[in-house]
Amino acid sequence: MAARDTESEAASRFGPETSPSQGSLFPGLGAELPSPLDPPRTVAPPPPEPWHRGLTHRLRVLLHMAPLHELRQSDTRRDPELRHYDALALAMKVMDLIVDSAGLDQEVDRDVVEKALGPLLAAMDEAAGLVPERPRHSAMVDRVLAGLRNDSERRRPFEVTYTDLDGDGRAVRRKLEFRLVMDHLHPAGGTVLRLSNEALNLYLNALDLDIEDAQAAAEAVVESQLARGRLDDAAQAARNARWQSLRYGEKVGSILRDTRRDVDSVDWRRDVPRLLSDALSHIELRLAVERNILSTADERLGVMSPGEPGARALAEVSALISDCRLRHLDLHDRLMRSRNIFLDEQARQTFAWSVPAAWPNLLGEVLEPAMRADQRLATEHLEALFPDFFGAQAPAVPSLVDLVGWCLKPRRDVARTDVAVLAPELTTPAPESLDGVRFDAASVKAVEQALATVTRPTSLTELLDVVGEGGERAPLELMTLVALQYFAPEEDADLPLVVRRGAGALGTHGFAGDELEIAPRSRRSAAAEAPEESTSARGERA
Amino acid sequence: MNTFTVEDMEDAGRLVAWGLDGRARPAQELEYGRLVERFLDDPTFREAVAAVGRGLGLRLLDASAHGLVIGPAEASPFAYKPADFRPSSSAADDRLLDGLVQLAIAATLFPRSRDLVEDPTFARPPVTVEDVEATLRSLADRIAASQKDAPDPVADEMEGFYEAWRVYRNRVSAMETKDDRKGQRTTRRIIEYGLERLREFGCFTRAGAEGAEPQYQATWRYQILVRELAATPAFEAFQAALPKA
Numbered sequence: 170m171a172a173r174d175t176e177s178e179a180a181s182r183f184g185p186e187t188s189p190s191q192g193s194l195f196p197g198l199g200a201e202l203p204s205p206l207d208p209p210r211t212v213a214p215p216p217p218e219p220w221h222r223g224l225t226h227r228l229r230v231l232l233h234m235a236p237l238h239e240l241r242q243s244d245t246r247r248d249p250e251l252r253h254y255d256a257l258a259l260a261m262k263v264m265d266l267i268v269d270s271a272g273l274d275q276e277v278d279r280d281v282v283e284k285a286l287g288p289l290l291a292a293m294d295e296a297a298g299l300v301p302e303r304p305r306h307s308a309m310v311d312r313v314l315a316g317l318r319n320d321s322e323r324r325r326p327f328e329v330t331y332t333d334l335d336g337d338g339r340a341v342r343r344k345l346e347f348r349l350v351m352d353h354l355h356p357a358g359g360t361v362l363r364l365s366n367e368a369l370n371l372y373l374n375a376l377d378l379d380i381e382d383a384q385a386a387a388e389a390v391v392e393s394q395l396a397r398g399r400l401d402d403a404a405q406a407a408r409n410a411r412w413q414s415l416r417y418g419e420k421v422g423s424i425l426r427d428t429r430r431d432v433d434s435v436d437w438r439r440d441v442p443r444l445l446s447d448a449l450s451h452i453e454l455r456l457a458v459e460r461n462i463l464s465t466a467d468e469r470l471g472v473m474s475p476g477e478p479g480a481r482a483l484a485e486v487s488a489l490i491s492d493c494r495l496r497h498l499d500l501h502d503r504l505m506r507s508r509n510i511f512l513d514e515q516a517r518q519t520f521a522w523s524v525p526a527a528w529p530n531l532l533g534e535v536l537e538p539a540m541r542a543d544q545r546l547a548t549e550h551l552e553a554l555f556p557d558f559f560g561a562q563a564p565a566v567p568s569l570v571d572l573v574g575w576c577l578k579p580r581r582d583v584a585r586t587d588v589a590v591l592a593p594e595l596t597t598p599a600p601e602s603l604d605g606v607r608f609d610a611a612s613v614k615a616v617e618q619a620l621a622t623v624t625r626p627t628s629l630t631e632l633l634d635v636v637g638e639g640g641e642r643a644p645l646e647l648m649t650l651v652a653l654q655y656f657a658p659e660e661d662a663d664l665p666l667v668v669r670r671g672a673g674a675l676g677t678h679g680f681a682g683d684e685l686e687i688a689p690r691s692r693r694s695a696a697a698e699a700p701e702e703s704t705s706a707r708g709e710r711a
Numbered sequence: 712m713n714t715f716t717v718e719d720m721e722d723a724g725r726l727v728a729w730g731l732d733g734r735a736r737p738a739q740e741l742e743y744g745r746l747v748e749r750f751l752d753d754p755t756f757r758e759a760v761a762a763v764g765r766g767l768g769l770r771l772l773d774a775s776a777h778g779l780v781i782g783p784a785e786a787s788p789f790a791y792k793p794a795d796f797r798p799s800s801s802a803a804d805d806r807l808l809d810g811l812v813q814l815a816i817a818a819t820l821f822p823r824s825r826d827l828v829e830d831p832t833f834a835r836p837p838v839t840v841e842d843v844e845a846t847l848r849s850l851a852d853r854i855a856a857s858q859k860d861a862p863d864p865v866a867d868e869m870e871g872f873y874e875a876w877r878v879y880r881n882r883v884s885a886m887e888t889k890d891d892r893k894g895q896r897t898t899r900r901i902i903e904y905g906l907e908r909l910r911e912f913g914c915f916t917r918a919g920a921e922g923a924e925p926q927y928q929a930t931w932r933y934q935i936l937v938r939e940l941a942a943t944p945a946f947e948a949f950q951a952a953l954p955k956a
Contacts, residue, residue: 528827529946531818531937537850538949539814540876544807547875550948551810556790557941558813559912560932561769561781563731564788 220334232329232345233371240316251309253297259286259313264372267350267364276361283310314362317350324351421448421500425507428514437511445504452501459494463487612643616651620666626688628671633678645678652685665690715759722746723759727767730779731789733913733932737778750774772939777832777931782940796908804878808898811847811879812905814945817937819846820929827942831934837918837926843902844884851876909933 241257266277266285283306290309291301318324326346333343349368352360364372424444428435435441466487529535539547619635629652636644655668671686715723726746729735737744749756751774760779764771768787772780783790794801796809819838821827826835854876884898906927909915914933919926 528824528938529942530822530824531814531827531942531945532822532846532850534824535942535945535949536811536814536818536846537854538952539811539945540847540850540854540879541874542949542952544803544873544875544878546952548803548807548810550945550952551814552793552806554941554945554948555793555796555810555813556783556787557944558817558909558933558936559791559914560733560772560936560940561731561783561787561789562733562791562912563728 219338225333228331228333229345230371230375232331233347233349233367233375235329236316236319236327236349240313243312243316247312248308250305251312253299254290254293254309256309256313256316259289259309260317262286262289263313263317263350263362264364264368267362268369268372271363276355276363278355278359278361279310279314282314282362283307286310286313314350318352319348421445421504421507425503425510428507428511437515441511445507449501449504452497452504455497456494456501459490459497462490463494466490608643608647612641612647615639615644616647619648620651620687623666623687623689626671626686628673629675629685629687630677632687633680637678645680649680652687655687656685715755719756719759720763722749723756723763726750726760726779727763727769727781730771730781734911735778735913737776743778747774747776747779750779770940773831773935775832775931780932780935780939782936791912797904804882805901807875807878808882808901809905811875812843812898812902815843815847816902816905816909817941817945819843820934821937821942827938831931831938835929835934837928838906839924839926840899840902840906841924843906844899847879847898847902848884851880855880 237257237260240260241255244252244254244256247254262285263282266282270276286309287306290306294301294305315321319327322328326348329345330342331345333341335341347367348365349371351363351365353363355361424435424441428437428441470484470487539551542550615636619632622635623632629649632652633645633648636648652668655666666687667690668685668687671684673684675682675684725742729737729740729743729746735743737747750760751757761771764781765784767789768784769789770782770784772782774780781789793806793809797805816838819842820835854874879898882896882898882901906915910917910927913930914936915927915929917925918928
């Protein structure tokens, strides 16, 4: 059937097939460029099928529900006093009762049905504002059973006609006959109610679908599409399935994470074990389904030649499902270990610093009451809280020595206009040698060596003397630039040296400005280096 | 009974001194790093530091490679006084708003109670002045909406009950000034001032591109302070202060 599905689907999309070797999977791919030189095919292209057996199959299943819908529609046609009963709900209950006891020693007969439906009927009476009455219940039970047994046709099978298309594409009216509920003779005497095979399958398989289950749906689509060779669509569906797997993994992961954080925040006595076992059975089912999809995909991949365009799509599906499967296996592994995580965490957290049972919600439980409180009261409380936001602070202690020193500090001499300022020569460096354009490696090395010798506070003049020994200009410039960079470092830069203003003025090697003092970084150096003088030395060329 | 050497006590005092400097980092200061390491490793030394702290009226809140966080005990000389916060003004409104802003900064950083439970080494998303303003403004608007049908506050200021949210709501969030500077009395300016003061105390760092709105990143120290020191007393104070409905 799968092959026929494939053919019909693909054929309707791509036109008549030309290649029998590819016919089972991609019949239409060669159709675009049929070569007249190709040898005649051994199999004639089948006519495009507008219909296939799968559709008939589904249609037949659907038609088995017709008597149930009929029951539902009869709700409005019944005697007025029975119209408020929902016959379909009652029929579901009847089928459930019969399934429950089929083949056991206490089977269901009409009396049992009436007894079991009593509470339902009474509830429906109550909803309609009526007083429950036994004769009315009895009449309704009869109606429901009559609907299920086809009493109106003297308990003959239900007959439903439908349209099918035969092999030649002609529409044919067909008749479907089936039963739902039948009376059976019980070995202990009397008759009991039994479900037909059709009804059992309908009730237990078709109606028991978890119809909202997105992942099951996604995977069913992949399976169906793989079977039909609609691989591009299947790849997309597999992506959706993986997305579902990821979400599922996150859900279980968050529980384990919460457990690691606080065992008490998760109910490990009832809720979580149930959830984990649900998850486990879910995963095991998923693993089985995915294995099935994978083997289908691999089987198909085996029959396709690697060059086929569809093979890539199929391989992608296969990879996606493998990934899905790996995620499930990973999750499975975590689930199997989760109980140990709980036990470990319980042992760890029992003896750990205990978290106060409830942390306040600062927004709703603190800020909002504060804003609703009276202004004076709020101010009072807020001022009491103030220190808590800042932590402990060393109070400033006045120092007479510092004060005197500060008072006696000479006025800073800022005007220094006697240095001739030359207009800089602007050149554009070659982009490929931007690093070395100004300072060559020798200069950089000379400066680095000079700085490495700094173990005590050293003035910039001394350092300039050291690097200027060679008589070159570049190391001197680099030295002053590095000193200036260290004087006002980028915020949070962790530099090995500190540079502060030194005593006197700089006036050597053509540089003029405030003297700088370079010292290794020590404790307190950050604190001592208050930015009281913000102007830096000016490294201008004389 | 442990016996401490003079060197132990000196080291303990020195570590406390480092702990009082909120901006110092053990990773940058050799001595601080050594002392914090010793504090974490050596229980005897830990006791010595705790004793020194107690004597000074300090509470050791937490210690890690990020440093030592110290809070003031009650009526400690080390407590930061609200009067120091804004020496330029002592108007009742300003004091209230400064306090509300501090609370709102913490609440913006930890909007849910479970945020407080999280590991403080986890860097919380940075906040901006705008975020804090939004927290306060939306809360004030919401309270205002819920009080729409309530009678207006009593006119006599000394007698009447005048809620804090009204003070906030009456303050504009931005103001046009003649010279394009920020209005000093706008709520945005108050929030910025509060964040900047916290930054001076090593509770926040400022990031963000030049010219863009600065992003304030809470430090480990601030997260510990809010969690260990501020959250619970604040909760208790304002739950007790709730007007009886």
